[in-house]
Amino acid sequence: MEQxxxxxxxxxxxxxKNPHIIQKVRNKERTWQDLFEDWYLFGEDDKRWLADSSxxxxxxxxxxxxxTKLQSLDDDQIEQYVEQCKDALEMVSGLLSQFQSQTSKKAGPSAGTKNESYMTYWK
Structure with missing residues (x-):
């Protein structure tokens, strides 16, 4: 028992000494039993532990x-990128609304379901 x-x-x-191994259990990649058996059979100096460490x-x-890259970003640059993304999203939204209005005009009031309106558009 003592041994x-x-x-x-x-x-x-x-x-x-090797906390990265604990993460494998927490991430459910390995079990404590598996790790203990590998450690017992192969020892602490086995390559498998070095690979995990690297x-x-x-x-x-x-x-x-x-x-480091995030820290080096300029606030003005970030604001410019956000504005460009906002403009691009507004443009896509406008295109989608135009497409939807064209589809509803072509389908007319007689279209009963959404599928029928799409079928009218593709004819």
Whole structure:
């Protein structure tokens, strides 16, 4: 019993050193049992733990680069992009309303359902 408890404590210490492994369980990619069995069979120095660590480092670098780019954005530039998006959405909305009004004119009051009005448009 004492050896089992010691192994469990060693595994917990290993997890504290490698918090990215804990995330795999939280993300439901792995189970505690699977991780413990792999750790028990292959040890702490196995490549599988290094691969997980490098993936975590890569994701941290990616997040850091995104953060840096966001910090370097100019407020005026952001406002200009938002205005351009707003104008584009208004233009699309206008086109859609024109299309809908043309469809309803062609369908006329005799169209009973939406499908019939579309069929009239495509004839």
């Amino acid at each position: 089992r408890e010691q192994r469990l404590q060693e595994f917990k210490a290993f997890l504290v 993936e975590s480092a890569t994701s941290k670098q990616w997040i850091h680069s995104i953060k």
